[in-house]
Amino acid sequence: MIGLFKSMATTMKHALDGSTFTVEYPETTPEVSPRFRGVHKFSQERCIWCRQCENVCPNDTIQIVMDDQRNGEQYNLHIGQCIYCRLCEEVCPVDAILLTQNFEFTGDTKDDLAYNKEQLKNVPWYKDIDPLQSREPDRGAWIGEGEGEVDYE
Amino acid sequence: MTGTAGTVGETASVFLQSGSGQGATEGAPLADTVGRLLGFGSNMGPGETLIAAFIGAFFIGNLMLAMTGVAGPWAKRKITAAFTDRIAVNRVGPFGLLIIVADAVRLLSKELVVPDGVDRPAWDIAPILMAxxxxxxxxxxxxxxxxxxxxxxxxxxYVFAVSSLASLGLVAAGYASNNKYSLLGGLRSIAQNIAYEIPLVITAASVVIFAGTLQLSGIVAAQTEPLVTILGVSIPAWYAFVNPFAFVLFMAANLAEVGRNPFDIPEAPTEIVAGYQTEYSSVYFVLMYLGEFLHIFLGGAIIATLFLGGPAGPVLPGIVWFIIKIWAVFLFTQWMRSAIPRVRIDQLIEIGWKGMLVLSFANLVLTAVIVGLIA
Amino acid sequence: MSLEDPQDQRGAQDRELVGVTEEGVDYDALEDLLGEKVIGRESHVNAEAFVIRPDEVQDTLFALRDEAGFDHCSCLTAQEYEDRYESIYHLKKYDDPTQEVGVVVPTSKRAPRSQTAEPVYRTADWHEREAYDLIGIDYDEHPDLRRILLPETWQGHPMGMDYNQDQPQVVTFESHTNPLAEDHKGEESDTMFINIGPHHPATHGVLHLKTVLDGEQVADVKPDIGYLHRCEEQMAQQGKYRKEIMPYPDRWDYSSAGILNEWAYARAAEDLADIDVPEYAQVVRTMSAELSRMAGHMLAVGTFALDVYGDFTAIFQYAFRDREKILNLLEDLTGQRLMFNYLRLGGLAWDLPEPREEYFDTVRDFLDELPQNVEEYHDLISSNEIFQIRCVDTGVLEPDVAKSYGATGPVARGSGIDYDLRRDDPYGYYPELDWDVITEDGCDNYARVLCRLQEVEQSARIIEQCVDLLEDWPEEDREIQSNVPRTLRPDEDAEIYRAVEAAKGELGIYIRSDGTDKPARFKIRSPCFSNLQTLPELSEGEYIPDLVASLGSLDIILGEVDR
Structure with a gap:
């Protein structure tokens, strides 16, 4: 019986201390860590159309269309299909694609979640956190990897 | 504080006297009151009695349904949330109270899904029977x-007789649903109810031996005298104090009777989905749910009447005390739900027949001997 | 008759085992033992392997099990080559998992038939069904050779070479098995067939238990899996070693134990391609892996309480709260709460988050609170008498049975099998740290839960030591990544089977390289897959609530069972 009373006392203790672990979500926005991987942001100005991100993407989420002169025309990313592994950001030599902390995105249909480069450019920062800055200390480890200069496959 | 407690107790007993004084008169007391209010005079004809009685019944029924309405969609969630460190409903209305309305609309506007092959009259009667x-x-x-x-x-x-009718509803729901989980739930509930109804009634019988009457107002009246007076605080002779053993037994048996942890095996969501109520939706689901909560409250009402002095209590009016006591029992069931695992069906039967039944008989015999020696 | 008399097995252990030397396994002695049966020898990266004829599988395996003590059939890998089919039995010893041997059974391309190993190791039952299902090898004398992951009506074997992935699976409605269709009462039958799952509150995912009930008691239970089959092996075979495979292991055991899964792939691939991992990275790996393990065990304990208590009980919520704290720590470290993708071949994606001191403080705060929280679980769960009568002596898994089924992890340790790859087959930084392997002798549901609760405490010990180490690590030595070629091309025909101790047990990866930058065969040995196989042993003859509790105490994650 002592065990039963212990169980009951423990739950009652939690009931009476009045503390809650959950938060009221839209009012209390959660703190996300600087490394959090949310929706992508793409910068056409920076992009050199090396297609490394398209190459490394494990499930073909990124689709790049180029013309005959190897000028970039389209940059499409299906954020509903993406598994948020951050490999595209990791391989990008010019930080043209970033994963922001923004996890609040919706769409009525699957097609709504297929973003083109304009939509990707307009993805807002979450709480004005620029992931590039917050993650900066670590990027050296990957950008200068291997020997010699970066290989553009 | 302690000085005034005595007078407070007296005030309460005055309330109680007035209450039971009316109750002692022949016939239906509430109907009489209603009749007086309607100006029917002291000698009502059969028609007038019928009208007054219906109005009284309407009042009590709605009071209980309203309490259930608060308990089911709102209080239960809030209580569980408190035990589990969460916030729970807080969006609709103040403290989320209007969730009751929202939930009612939601549940009632859902489609009533009638599964293939249900045994129609029995399937329809079961929820009504339970509520x-x-x-x-x-x-x-x-x-x-x-x-x-x-x-x-x-x-x-009478109370035990009508509340046991629910078992009929459970087993009807279980077999009529044409679902194996429902069938298991129905069988479990019938096994459980038989095993626990007997200790429940036998324990209640020990109270009857004390009070010397089956009349509920008589049982309440028997609990008004002070048991002991310590430092000016008079403790009333509630049977919970007179015979705590019987009280604990009754509480435990009552948990099984209303199917709450550790005896919630007729539903056992993680084992047999939802037992007898698996196939019920919409209005029937509401009725099932209402029935369940009404049974918890009825259990609370019986406990309050038999062991906690009915509506007796200081300062506040009797009805308020009565509702507080009912809710205390409800709170207790929710507390158990958060802390105690459910037992297995064979263990439940074992506890019922080998433990509770023996203990309740022992309690009955002991009470009889004690009462016999004193009287 | 698949299990020998326990007396005999004990006798076998007393005997001098063949092939055991100071340095490990003496493969020549084993070859002598097998004699004529061996028709060739292969050298895998992890162990030597003997090639045998497909009709001598049982003789060979019996000899290896009884004479040489290989009592753990860890995995069965089947694959198709240009000229043959092949089944590889990866054998180990529970006493010392570094002693390994492979048994390679080639079969002809035209009629791939091979003798079943089920009478030797019961675990081969499901493993061979999977091989039949995905590759298409027939196992003679197998008691129940049906498809296991794919539907019965599937056409073709999807991991075979001639399988056309674009071919539509045309299945008529009538040919689908409909469990509801035949609602009948058999003559003199007093049992009831009931489908528990695939949608049921207690199956922890989409598991289907075909259960036959005798009253409230379970007369027979057959787990039906495959509802969550996502072709993980095939996806891994289509990714390049270097990076593209790593995101997927997170999705096998998705109970936030992702880093442990990643480590399984990392360990196999690193050993295959001979990549070193810096010591600093090993410490961080160890720490993050143990955080993952704690989160996984918290979930296991919470959902087990859910199964036994019913409804969303306090314990489930408290366990979730503690898990949430761990996820916060992991989010700071890896960037996500479930699908971490943190490990890389030869290192890590990221160093510890800056400012480091702050991170260490949060970890320490969490660890300081933990003993109190664990004490609370003991108050709520293990010391509760009703919980005890529910769990003690129910779902009993005898050690011999557990070994035969290849059970590992807390399921094996709850049956008193002292088997933990972190200690027995050391990797990472575990050998340098001070911690204990938890075993419980109860063999029941209670022992398994107790085991997990205590392992949480041991994980906390490991993390604490890692934090101490990391704090004092000299700044110039914080190397998180070794030099790894941009495109990995392991040697042609190199084969490796490597396992790590994941949250649920031994998570093994078999990789065969064909000299390209993608694996030619990638096989996942999921601990849940083997552990789930013991469910009928645990629950037959017990009551339905015990079936549910046993299932909960096995702690399966369907994403890992079905892959």
């Missing part, structure tokens, strides 16, 4: 301030 049987039980409960629909001499027997 109805519990409501019937409230007819004889003295709630203080003269609120008691009827006060037959065999009141206690």
């Amino acid at each position: 109805g049987s519990a409501l019937l039980g409230f007819a004889v409960i003295p709630m203080g301030n003269g609120i008691q629909l009827a006060d037959p001499e065999t009141g206690l027997v």
Whole structure:
């Protein structure tokens, strides 16, 4: 019986201390860590159309269309299909694609979640956190990897 | 504080006296009150009695349904949330109270899915039987301030008789649903109810031996005298204090009777989905749910009447005390739900037949001997 | 008759085992033992392997099990080559998992038939069904050779070479098995067939238990899996070693134990391609892996309480709260709460988050609170008498049975099998740290839960030591990544089977390289897959609530069972 009373006392203790672990979500926005991987942001100005991100993407989420002169025309990313592994950001030599902390995105249909480069450019920062800055200390480890200069496959 | 407690107790007993004084008169006390209010005079004809009785029944039924309405969609969630460190409903209305309305609309506007091959009349009757049987039980409960629909001499027997009708509903729902989980739930509930109804009634019988009457107002009246007075605080002779052993037994058996942890095996969501209520949706689901909560409240009402002095209590009116006591029992069931694992069906039967039954008989014999020696 | 008399097995252990030397396994002695049966020898990266004829599988395996003590059939890998089919039995010893041997059974291309190993190791039952299902090898004398992951009506074997992935699976409605269709009462039958799952509150995912009930008691239970089959092996075979495979292991055991899964792939691939991992990275790996393990065990304990208590009980919520704290720590470290993708071949994606001191403080705060929280679980769960009568002596898994089924992890340790790859087959930084392997002798549901609760405490010990180490690590030595070629091309025909101790047990990866930058065969040995196989042993003859509790105490994650 002592065990039963212990169980009951423990739950009652939690009931009476009045503390809650959950938060009221839209009012209390959660703190996300600087490394959090949310929706992508793409910068056409920076992009050199090396297609490394398209190459490394494990499930073909990124689709790049180029013309005959190897000028970039389209940059499409299906954020509903993406598994948020951050490999595209990791391989990008010019930080043209970033994963922001923004996890609040919706769409009525699957097609709504297929973003083109304009939509990707307009993805807002979450709480004005620029992931590039917050993650900066670590990027050296990957950008200068291997020997010699970066290989553009 | 302690000085005034005595007078407070006296005030309460005055309330109680007035309540039970009305109850002692023949017939239906609440109906009489209603009749007086309507100006029917002291000698009502059969038609007038019928109208007054219906109005009284309407009042009590709605009071209980309203409490269930608060308990089901709102209080239960809030209580569980408190035990689990969460916030729970807080969006609709103040403290989320309007969720009751929202939930009612949601549930009632859902489609009533009738599965293939259900045994139609039985499947339809079961939810009504479950909700109805519990409501019937409230007819004889003295709630203080003269609120008691009827006060037959065999009141206690009547309460147990009608509340056991729910078992019929459970087993009908179980077999009529044409679902194996429902069938298992129905069988489990019938096994459980038989195993626990007997200790429940036998334990109640020990109270009857003390009080010397089956009339519920009589049982309440028997609990008014002070048991002991310590430092000016008089502790009333509630049977919970007179015979705590019987009280604990009754509480445990009652948990099984209303199917709450550790005895919630007829539903056992993680084992047999939802037992007998698996196939019910929409209005029928509401009725099932209502029935369940009404049974918890009826259980609380019986405990309050038999062991906690009915509507007795200081300062506040009797009906308020009565509702507080009912809610305390409800809170207790929710507390158990958060802390105690459910037992297995064979263990439940074992506890029922080998433990509770023996203990309740021992309690009965002991009470009889003690009462015999004193009287 | 698949299990020998326990007396005999004990006798076998007393005997001098063949092939055991100071340095490990003496493969020549084993070859002598097998004699004529061996028709060739292969050298895998992890162990030597003997090639045998497909009709001598049982003889060979019996000899290896009884004479040489290989009592753990860890995995069965089947694959198709240009000229043959092949089944590889990866054998180990529970006493010392570094002693390994492979048994390679080639079969002809035209009629791939091979003798079943089920009488030797019961675990081969499901493993061979999977091989039949995905590759298409027939196992003679197998008691129940049906498809296991794919539907019965599937056409073709999807991991075979001639399988056309674009071919539509045309299945008529009638040919689908409909469990509801035949609602009948057999003559003199007093049992009831009931489908528990695939949608049921207690199956922890989409598991289907075909259960036959005798009253409230379970007369027979057959787990039906495959509802969550996502072709993980095939996806891994289509990714390049270097990076593209790593995101997927997170999705096998998705109970936030992702880093442990990643480590399984990392360990196999690193050993295959001979990549070193810096010591600093090993410490961080160890720490993050143990955080993952704690989160996984918290979930296991919470959902087990859910199964036994019913409804969303306090314990489930408290366990979730503690898990949430761990996820916060992991989010700071890896950037996500479930699908971490944190490990890389030869290192890590990221160093510890800056400012480091702050991170260490949060970890320490969490660890300081933990003993109190664990004490609370003991108050709520293990010391509760009703919980005890529910769990003690129910779902009993005898050690011999557990070994035969290849059970590992807390399921094996709850049956008193002292088997933990972190200690027995050391990797990472575990050998340098001070911690204990938890075993419980109860063999029941209670022992398994107790085991997990205590392992949480041991994980906390490991993390604490890692934090101490990391704090004092000299700044110039914080190397998180070794030099790894941009495109990995392991040697042609190199084969490796490597396992790590994941949250649920031994998570093994078999990789065969064909000299390209993608694996030619990638096989996942999921601990849940083997552990789930013991469910009928645990629950037959018990009551339905015990079936549910046993299932909960096995702690399966369907994403890992079905892959």
